Amino acid sequence: MKFNVRRVPGIGAVVLLAAALAACSPASSGGSKSDGTGPGGTKKVTIQIDGSAVPYYAPLYAAKEQGYFAKAGLDVTFTYAQGSDIVKNVAAGNVDFGFPNGDSVITAYGKGVKTRVVHTTYQQGIGxxxxxxxxxxxxxxxxxxxxxxxxxxxxxxxxxxxxxxxxxxxxxxxxxxxxxxxxxxxxxxxxxxxxxxxxxxxxxxxxxxxxxxxxxxxxxxYLPSFGNVVVASPDKVEKDPKTVKAFDDALDQGLEYTTKDPAAAVDMAVQKYAPTFNGQQKDVTTIIQDVFVKTLWQSDTTRQHGFGHPDEARWQKAIDAQAGFKLIDSGFKAGDLVVKPDALG
Structure with a gap:
């Protein structure tokens, strides 16, 4: 079995595997907040994703292609950028949601660029x-x-x-x-x-x-960390929790779909979003089954509370570690950064 590996997202610029260029992807590589109404009266929102279109983002793509976002009342557009830029864009309200790595979110928060983690998608890092x-x-x-x-x-x-x-x-x-x-x-x-x-x-x-x-x-x-997580601005969490909750719920369904049938999810992701991975579906599916399904998307916490639920103790350890190693000037409470999905109503 041969893996033609490029770049994969997670842990910002460090956690890299299989970075296919998204030039052929139907999703834009730009990034701006969407306003207005989409098909069937859905609400237009934009999520900016770390890196470029790769099949490892299958749960997000499945949430769109399987109609989970639409059923939740959302018309979602995918754009792509680097993790640090994503956090800044979300904090400034330029995009509705971001999907950067959790470590970059902690660093930015510690330096005054405030977002809220509304879905701990990756329960641990992939370093x-x-x-x-x-x-x-x-x-x-x-x-x-x-x-x-x-x-x-x-x-x-x-x-x-x-x-x-x-x-x-x-x-x-x-x-x-x-x-x-x-x-x-x-x-x-x-x-x-x-x-x-x-x-x-x-x-x-x-x-x-x-x-x-x-x-x-x-x-x-040795050090708790996090891969990709969903972030929103504090203002959006406070003033529009319904949209945030709807996004989380649809993503949960995308994760469920991908977990139960990773081969189908990967085929869809490659065909519609990451065509440069054509021919590698079997290899990607193996990685998703062995790594993402078993350890990244699921944990003791998610088995008890559901996909995306945060383990605040692990988040606190990650925050304290960044402060201890002087990546940020001082620590802060994990509860100020992380939002439990069920707290959104």
Whole structure:
């Protein structure tokens, strides 16, 4: 089985896999707030999504194509941008909703760019320490004296590396850290330029498929984090909770549909939104089944309360970690950032 991997969203610029260009997608790459009425009297709203159109966003696409948004009274338009820009656009009211990674939302909030997380879609992050067998790394303690790459020293993955080292009694001085761009970091691992990388755990599948003796240690074991989540402005949550709730409910149905029939959801997403993935449906479906369905979209919290429900304790740990590692000046209460879907009425 061969994985032709590009870029996948999640954890902002760091958690990257399979980034197909959306030039052929029917969705616009621009971003502006929609106003007015759509077909059948539905309300026009826009969601700005992190990166570009990829089949891993199948639940959102299913919510539209299966008519869940329409039944909820919404006519939804998808646009795409980078995570930090999405948070700014949502906070300013330029778009109704955003779908950035949760780590960038925390960072922005800590710096005064306020949004509210209204649906914790990804219950955890997808960062991981990836290494090859020749590096002989079975735990973070084995990183001592090794060369580790991250994409940016301001990235969540860099913070995850520090958390791994700290819990193993090590510090940054015990390793050699390199910064390597998104497009080259995986090749650097394959070619032996570095011993390990902290990147997306989804890349594990591509490396394994390519015959690489790859190992992974999930970052979430050492530092709670979040992939893509739905955000809205505080003003929208306060003044239009009905629309926010309607969006959440339709997305829940899209998640349910994709979870029950991932192959059909992936086929739809590729045909209508991400045609550059044509021919890779089987591989993408495997990743969705093994990673997204089992651990990203579902957790003990969602099994008790439903899709998108936040675990405030995990959010608080993620916030406190960013403050502890000086990514933000000071921490804040998770309850100020995160909204429980059932609190929307």
């Amino acid at each position: 991981a320490l990836l290494s090859t067998g020749r590096a002989n790394i079975s735990s973070p303690a084995d990183l001592k004296g090794k060369t580790v790459a991250v994409t940016d020293l301001g990235s969540p993955n860099y913070i995850q590396l520090q958390a791994m080292l700290k819990q193993s009694g090590l510090g940054l001085g015990d390793v050699k850290v390199k910064t390597i761009g998104t497009g080259a970091i995986v090749d650097a691992l394959k070619n032996g330029q570095v011993d390990a990388i902290v990147f997306s755990r989804l890349r594990y599948y591509a490396l394994k498929s390519a015959g690489v003796d790859v190992r992974q240690i999930l970052s979430d074991q």
